[in-house]
Amino acid sequence: MKLSLLSILLMAAFPLFAQGPVSAPCETNPAYAQFDFWLGEWEVRDTAGTLLGNNTITAVDNHCLLQEYWRSAGGGSGHSMNYYDPADSSWNQLWVSGNGTILKLRGGLAADGKTMVMISEEYRHPSGQMAYHQIAWSPQDENTVQQLWEIYSSEGQLLKTAFLGIYRRQKS
Numbered sequence: 001m002k003l004s005l006l007s008i009l010l011m012a013a014f015p016l017f018a019q020g021p022v023s024a025p026c027e028t029n030p031a032y033a034q035f036d037f038w039l040g041e042w043e044v045r046d047t048a049g050t051l052l053g054n055n056t057i058t059a060v061d062n063h064c065l066l067q068e069y070w071r072s073a074g075g076g077s078g079h080s081m082n083y084y085d086p087a088d089s090s091w092n093q094l095w096v097s098g099n100g101t102i103l104k105l106r107g108g109l110a111a112d113g114k115t116m117v118m119i120s121e122e123y124r125h126p127s128g129q130m131a132y133h134q135i136a137w138s139p140q141d142e143n144t145v146q147q148l149w150e151i152y153s154s155e156g157q158l159l160k161t162a163f164l165g166i167y168r169r170q171k172s
Contacts, residue, residue: 024062025086032084034109035066035091035116037139041170044147052165070097093118093135103133114139122154130154133162143169 026032042055053072068080078097095103107118115138125131135149149163
């Protein structure tokens with residue numbers, strides 16, 4: 001009896017293991033590819049040409065997640081996870097740096113259809129005002145991306161440019 005019960009259970013479970021590969025929506029829905037211009041190995045410099053650091057952006061988990069690994073020329077580091085959320089058609093980033101900075105951003109493609117723009121929720125800026133972060137990644141050509149990170153007051157006044165980097169794709 002034990003043997004036949006085991007045989008029945010194995011036969012019932014076999015179709016679960018025999019299924020072919022499942023197609024991931026991230027590989028077929030074009031919305032998941034909107035940020036692909038950022039994929040690659042990058043050297044990042046400021047507008048004067050000074051090296052700021054190196055960045056590696058890879059697609060993982062069937063292209064459902066873009067993973068960032070930042071290495072600053074000054075020795076710091078950070079990681080981000082970037083993903084498209086079909087529930088609200090938004091792009092999202094969770095950034096965590098080696099100095100404890102955490103930044104949560106949400107957004108999508110700008111009206112130009114090329115630039116990725118994400119903003120944070122409001123927070124209390126050291127000046128005492130409510131503020132938010134806005135980061136824009138703009139492809140300049142297939143081998144160059146500009147990243148502009150700005151901090152704005154809740155009224156939309158620019159308080160500070162936190163980062164302006166020119167990404168140049170590294171040859172493999």
